[in-house]
Amino acid sequence: MSKKRTVIFVIVVAVIIAALVAGIVLTDGLYERTGDINETMQDAVLHEGDKISLFGMQVNPAVISGFVVTGILLLFAAIVRLFVIPKFTYIPNKFQLLLEQAVGMFENLARTNSPHRNGFLGAYLFAAGAYICIGTLFELLGIPWVTAAGASVSLPAPLADINGAIMMGCLSYLVILSGGIMANGIRGVGKTLKEFSLPISMSFRLFGALLSGLLVTELVYSYLALSFVLPIIVGVLFTILHALIQTYVLTMLTALFYGEVSEPHIAKPKKQKKVPSEVISK
Amino acid sequence: MQWGIAAVPLNIDWQQILLHLLNFVILFAGLYLLLYKPVKAFMKKRKAHYEEMEQSASEKNAAAERAKAEYEGKLASVDREIEEKRAAAKKELDGYEQMRKNAAEEEAEGILREAKKKAAEERRHALRSARREISALVSSATEKLVLKETAHEAYDQFLAAVEQKDEPSKHEEEK
Numbered sequence: 001m002s003k004k005r006t007v008i009f010v011i012v013v014a015v016i017i018a019a020l021v022a023g024i025v026l027t028d029g030l031y032e033r034t035g036d037i038n039e040t041m042q043d044a045v046l047h048e049g050d051k052i053s054l055f056g057m058q059v060n061p062a063v064i065s066g067f068v069v070t071g072i073l074l075l076f077a078a079i080v081r082l083f084v085i086p087k088f089t090y091i092p093n094k095f096q097l098l099l100e101q102a103v104g105m106f107e108n109l110a111r112t113n114s115p116h117r118n119g120f121l122g123a124y125l126f127a128a129g130a131y132i133c134i135g136t137l138f139e140l141l142g143i144p145w146v147t148a149a150g151a152s153v154s155l156p157a158p159l160a161d162i163n164g165a166i167m168m169g170c171l172s173y174l175v176i177l178s179g180g181i182m183a184n185g186i187r188g189v190g191k192t193l194k195e196f197s198l199p200i201s202m203s204f205r206l207f208g209a210l211l212s213g214l215l216v217t218e219l220v221y222s223y224l225a226l227s228f229v230l231p232i233i234v235g236v237l238f239t240i241l242h243a244l245i246q247t248y249v250l251t252m253l254t255a256l257f258y259g260e261v262s263e264p265h266i267a268k269p270k271k272q273k274k275v276p277s278e279v280i281s282k
Numbered sequence: 283m284q285w286g287i288a289a290v291p292l293n294i295d296w297q298q299i300l301l302h303l304l305n306f307v308i309l310f311a312g313l314y315l316l317l318y319k320p321v322k323a324f325m326k327k328r329k330a331h332y333e334e335m336e337q338s339a340s341e342k343n344a345a346a347e348r349a350k351a352e353y354e355g356k357l358a359s360v361d362r363e364i365e366e367k368r369a370a371a372k373k374e375l376d377g378y379e380q381m382r383k384n385a386a387e388e389e390a391e392g393i394l395r396e397a398k399k400k401a402a403e404e405r406r407h408a409l410r411s412a413r414r415e416i417s418a419l420v421s422s423a424t425e426k427l428v429l430k431e432t433a434h435e436a437y438d439q440f441l442a443a444v445e446q447k448d449e450p451s452k453h454e455e456e457k
Contacts, residue, residue, distance in 0.1 A: 046293040054301075060293070063301050070309040077316035085320045090328050103321040126318050127310040158302070163295055167302035 041215055047161065053148045061153050062161030064145055069135045069158055102126070109251060114259030117183050121258050124175050125251045128168065132250060135159055136210065136243035140236060159246075160210040162203075169203025172254045180261035191261040198257060206246060213242050416447055 043049050047060040054063060080099065088096055106129055110122035139157040147153050158164045176198070180188025220226045220234050424440045 057297065057301075059298055059301060060295075063298055063305070066302055066305040070305050070312075073309060074312040074316070077313055081316040081320060085324065088324050090331065099317070099321055100325060103318055104325065107322065122322075123314045123318050124310065127306070127313045130313060131306060131309055158305075161298070161302075162293060163298040164302045166294065167299045167306065170299075171303065171306065 041218060045162075045211065049149070050147045050151065050153045051149075052145060052153070058148060060161045060163065061145060061147075061155050062158050062164050065135065065138060065155040065161075066158035066164060068143065068155065069131065069138050072138075073130055073134060102130075106251065109255050110258075113252075113255035114179070114262055116259075116264060117179055117262045121175070121179065121255060125255060128172065128254070129247045129251045132159060132168070132206075133243045133247040136239060136246060139214075140239055156214060157210055159206055160214050162207050165207030165210070166199075166203045168206055168250065169201075170199045172202055172250065173199035176254060176257045176261055179258040183262035184265055187265055188261050192257075195257060198253075202250065202253065206250060209242060209246050209249075213238055420444065420447065 047062075050061060051058040052061055052064055053059075084095065084099070092100060103126060106126040107118075107122040110118040110125055114121055135158040138155070139160070142154040144152050145155050159168060173192075176195075177189065177192040180192040182188070184191065216238070217231070217234055220230055420440070420443055423443070
């Protein structure tokens with residue numbers, strides 16, 4: 001080992017030891033909860049104490065998050081439509097390529113999973129994918145909002161609310177059902193109803209995945225000692241992973257089931273009646 | 283407005299589900315009209331453009347192949363034509379050469395004939411002049427003889443001398 005490397009090694013070890021000593025001193029007496037964890041988690045799930053008033057209606061913060069996300073996305077889409085799309089060229093620049101990739105990815109997902117009917121499915125997957133992905137990333141902004149009780153609450157992901165997740169799961173199921181009806185009529189309804197557990201599984205998968213992230217974050221934040229460095233991993237990286245994974249899972253499942261129920265029915269050939277051997281011998 | 287629906291666990295609220303649904307429908311319609319449809323239309327247009335380019339290129343390629351085959355055929359026929367023309371030219375040249383050869387031969391024969399004729403003429407002329415010279419010699423000799431001998435002897439000698447001279451010349455003429 002050269003002299004320079006030895007010096008670097010000694011410095012690194014010294015820094016680690018100093019950091020550990022500082023951690024031990026600083027964390028002394030910090031393992032006290034800032035509030036009741038049960039209450040915190042119950043609030044995160046049920047939102048009983050942080051209702052927000054929307055045109056006189058008492059709604060969960062996720063409804064407001066949903067409208068804000070929609071507003072952001074539509075504003076972005078309008079700007080792109082007005083200023084970017086008219087300047088599209090046959091050899092795309094980086095931003096055009098990004099937009100084309102986003103549209104092409106969902107269109108391709110729809111086409112490969114449902115080759116017979118995919119026009120509407122592609123558009124639905126694009127909207128759902130954008131809503132889930134951007135909606136999940138939206139919680140990173142932590143936009144504050146005033147509740148009906150006058151308290152401050154940071155806006156969560158729209159689908160971290162059970163109502164939002166149920167809407168997305170059931171709507172996806174209805175889209176699948178519509179594909180079945182359009183392609184196969186009553187037979188399509190039968191095919192779709194066969195998967196009766198799909199809306200529940202889709203809704204709760206989405207809700208559970210997003211809520212688990214929220215709960216882990218709440219748990220981490222409920223202890224002061226865990227508030228150093230760790231929230232960067234938990235809050236940012238997990239949220240980004242969540243956004244990508246949930247977008248992929250829901251759009252993929254919807255496309256898969258849509259393709260399955262919209263597949264044209266092919267009648268099986270009727271089996272020929274067996275002719276008795278006596279008849280043949282005659 | 284209270285619908286008298288029993289409390290649903292997990293704070294599931296139909297009104298809020300409908301609010302989420304309304305929100306999503308607005309988002310779907312907006313994204314479809316503002317982003318998805320125009321981008322997809324552009325991609326379709328570009329695909330059609332490149333397909334058209336490809337088709338045009340393949341058509342041009344096929345036309346070029348056809349033209350190449352045509353030119354190759356023409357080149358082959360031109361080679362054949364050149365070969366034919368070369369053979370014809372060679373044949374013509376041979377004919378011309380033969381003709382020149384014949385003419386040269388004819389000319390040579392003519393020259394030879396003329397030379398022979400000229401030689402014969404010159405020979406005749408030489409003989410005639412020789413004869414004249416002989417006659418002159420004889421007459422001079424005769425004169426000398428006449429002066430020295432008698433006329434009679436001289437006359438006999440003259441006749442004998444003439445006969446002697448005439449015989450070899452007749453022999454030469456017959457040859």
